[in-house]
Amino acid sequence: MYSQEPTTDISFTEKETLDRDGFLILPNLIDSPQIGRICKELSHIQDYEPNLQNQSCQFDICFMHHKIMNGVFHVVKKDFISAGLHFRPNNAGEGLSALHIAYGGAPRKPGDYVACSVLWMISDFTQENGCTRAVPGSHRWGRSPSEVMRDPTQPNPHEIFWEGKAGTAVIFNGHLWHSTTVNHTNNKRLAIVAYWRRQEISIVERGFNWGVINQDTAHRLGPHTSRLFQNRGDI
Numbered sequence: 393m394y395s396q397e398p399t400t401d402i403s404f405t406e407k408e409t410l411d412r413d414g415f416l417i418l419p420n421l422i423d424s425p426q427i428g429r430i431c432k433e434l435s436h437i438q439d440y441e442p443n444l445q446n447q448s449c450q451f452d453i454c455f456m457h458h459k460i461m462n463g464v465f466h467v468v469k470k471d472f473i474s475a476g477l478h479f480r481p482n483n484a485g486e487g488l489s490a491l492h493i494a495y496g497g498a499p500r501k502p503g504d505y506v507a508c509s510v511l512w513m514i515s516d517f518t519q520e521n522g523c524t525r526a527v528p529g530s531h532r533w534g535r536s537p538s539e540v541m542r543d544p545t546q547p548n549p550h551e552i553f554w555e556g557k558a559g560t561a562v563i564f565n566g567h568l569w570h571s572t573t574v575n576h577t578n579n580k581r582l583a584i585v586a587y588w589r590r591q592e593i594s595i596v597e598r599g600f601n602w603g604v605i606n607q608d609t610a611h612r613l614g615p616h617t618s619r620l621f622q623n624r625g626d627i
């Protein structure tokens with residue numbers, strides 16, 4: 393299990409960036425040996441998988457990293473719970489997708505955000521291999537891309553690309569416009585995305601069991617960390 397550095401916190405400037413842009417890119421959070429162990433685990437998983445927290449302790453860094461968890465709290469401002477640790481590969485030749493937001497409920501007032509995601513780059517992310525694109529500041533607009541853009545799969549004039557080395561994490565507001573882009577290389581681009589929700593918001597909103605843990609995982613994590621998930625012995 394990952395052991396965190398207790399003193400690391402998100403800085404004032406980083407909070408300002410998160411408030412203004414709706415995302416914060418933090419490089420070098422996972423070292424190469426750990427990336428290697430994560431890749432080995434992911435090689436057993438074919439495609440999209442919503443509950444990596446039950447698959448292996450190698451992914452625990454994605455919900456144990458002190459600074460990242462502080463960043464999530466800064467966005468949602470209240471107790472929060474996991475809606476799953478998701479394996480998000482972008483296969484060679486695929487990835488064209490519509491700009492979207494992570495939260496499907498009624499529009500929220502600027503500053504009153506109920507969802508936050510954290511994207512962990514497990515491969516290097518480049519524009520060539522289908523890195524994520526995002527529209528800075530769009531979390532403050534209170535509208536989803538499909539309400540504003542005729543075709544949200546098209547480029548947006550204000551979009552930027554999240555490029556970075558494997559081991560980089562991006563904390564992003566759940567109301568920020570973002571999407572995957574086309575992977576023009578012959579290699580799979582690997583990512584893990586952690587979805588977080590305010591505890592008061594139902595996480596079974598789409599009928600999935602996102603964010604549940606089984607008995608083995610609850611035992612591995614212990615009572616304190618298990619509280620980040622829904623503990624269900626029956627899965």
Ligand SMILES: O=C(O)CCC(=O)C(=O)O
Pocket residue numbers: 478480481482494509522523524525570571572573583585
């Ligand atoms: O894989 C990506 O580039 C983005 C994934 C995404 O949109 C998400 O997990 O919410």
Ligand SMILES: [Fe+2]
Pocket residue numbers: 492493494570571
């Ligand atoms: Fe998304």
